[in-house]
Amino acid sequence: MAEEKHKLVWDRCLKVISQIIEPQHFEMWFKPIRPVAMQGATLMVEVPSEFFREYLEDYYLDVLKKTLKREIGADAKLVYRIRPVVKAEPLEYPIAPGTAPVNRPVSIQTTATRHPDPFTGVGTQRSIVINPQLNPTYCFSNLVVGECNKMGITAGESISTAPGKTVFNPLFLFGGPGLGKTHIAQAIGIAVKEKYPELVVLYVPANRFKTQYMDAVNVNNKLTDFLAFYMKIDVLIVDDIHELSSPGAQNAFFQIFNHLHQHGKQLIFTSDRPPVELEKFEERLLSRLKWGLSVELQRPDFATRLAMLKERSFREGVKIDDKVLAFLATRITSNFRELEGALISLIANATLVHKPVTVELAESITDKIVSEPKSELTIDKVQKAVCDYFCITRDTLLSKSRKRQIVQARQIAMYMSRTLINCSLATIGAEIGGKDHATVLHACTTVADLMTFDKTFRQYVTDIEKMLVTA
Secondary structure (H helix, E strand, O other), X not given: OHHHHHHHHHXXXXXXXXXXXXXXXXXXXXXXXXEEEEEOOEEEEEEOOHHHHHHHHHHOHHHHHHHHHHHOOOOOEEEXXXXXXXXXXXXXXXXXXXXXXXXXXXXXXXXXXXXXXXXXXXXXXXXXXXXXXXXXXXXHHHOOOOOOOHHHHHHHXXXXXXXXXXXXXXXXXXXXXOOOHHHHHHHHHHHHHHHOOOOOEEEEXXXXXXXXXXXXXXXXXXXXXXXXXXXXXXEEEEEOHHHOOOHHHHHHHHHHHHHHHHXXXXXXXXXXXXXXXXXXXXXXXXXXXXXXXXXXXXXXXXXHHHHHHHHHHHHOOOOOOHHHHHHHHHHOOOOHHHHHHHHHHHHHHHHHHOOOXXXXXXXXXXXXXXXXXXXXXXXXXXXXXXXXXXOOOHHHHOOOOOOHHHHHHHHHHHHHHHHOOOOOHHHHHHHOOOOOHHHHHHHHHHHHHHHHHOHHHHXXXXXXXXXXXXX
């Protein structure tokens, strides 16, 4: 009986769908679909062609998703298998994540430059629809969970169930490029719209916010409209907030932050650095950015990189040998973005020149597009180079010794970890003697100053850099 479960489930789905769409369309687009297998909450169906699959996705995606959830449950998933032609292997695709979310209309009180209301002196109410600016591909189901991002994803899922009502407000996601900050932030917005369609969600890059502010102040009586617009948002996602360096834009954002936070609205920010390292930010705004939860996204480990490559190749409907994926996961360690770029380039090259996807082809492609060296520089390697240069042990370097040579060696190690690897101050402090971020920042400043005025000290740093580059 278990073997026939997929047929029974699909028959129930067909009964529901036949009551929703026109009979002729049902005969043409649903009768040819054949159920293949079912594992857990995932149903696999076979369709005649790639065009057939694309047509279903374009015109009947909502019907399919709602019917599957009704018959299987909230975790229901659909996987297409393209019917093979002659001896070709069948291709498999997951169901599309869905259409872009939309917001309900909101009422904004706008100023009127020519004909203000004679009783209030301001303009009238105006109904507008705010585009959430969310990409449906950036959903939680397309995220691969690993130790590098587990905390951020867990916090995001918690927020999506009760936006504005958890202790994670604001949520501050930070880390290097390509680690998934934008994906997690948008996934929260998408999940909120699925659970609470009535809430108004907006994703905005900090540069766009800054441009909107400048447009508002340069148009007579429009700054009030700008503030009123943002104060209508229920879930505000600001990407790359470190770029919000303009004092005027910061002042406007401060007012928006206060209003939204005080009214229980959810705030989500991303940045390439933690709040404590944001430059040219007013102290009052910095203190508010630290109110909620700050999560650092780390570089993905090998298992997470490999899982991401498998998931993405599945989404592309391409079967790639595990040896090839393992090579890519070993060769590219910096971030998810470069991994995805290498995979897409590999698939495109193999398709265009009609070559099989092999490790040799993967190696030739990654050598052209990957900028990182094959031997990765780490804090441990920096510490070893400093210790070798000054003829001291690692224990001595990490000790609390206040001897001048030891202190300088320790400061150089911190400075190089910051400038050559771009580690966060907190990470450097934890790795080099358990120092706090203020101590690390002081060390970096001291080394930079000494290199300017002390020729001998500058030679120390230059020699150690040469050792690291050679290694």
